[in-house]
Amino acid sequence: MEAQVKKSRFLIRVRDEWCKGCAICVEFCPENVLVMDGNKVKVLNPEACKGCALCELMCPDFAIAVTKKDEQ
Secondary structure, X not given: OOOOOOOOOXXXXXXXXXXXXXXXXXXXXXXXXXXXXXXXXEEOXXXXXOOOOHHHHHOOOOOEEEEEHHHO
């Protein structure tokens, strides 16, 4: 029996040079996709992303973009 791997339908891009490390995106993500890694945000669990884009909407520095993978 083969193990099924859940693949994300969404791509979360983080521009490290724009991220100030405020963690607002981490706090607003309902699926715990993002975590803080030092003073920058990191995508930890991309397959859990539902595409709500709250992280992108709430980021005051425009450091995050969420797109459907077929829209790349």
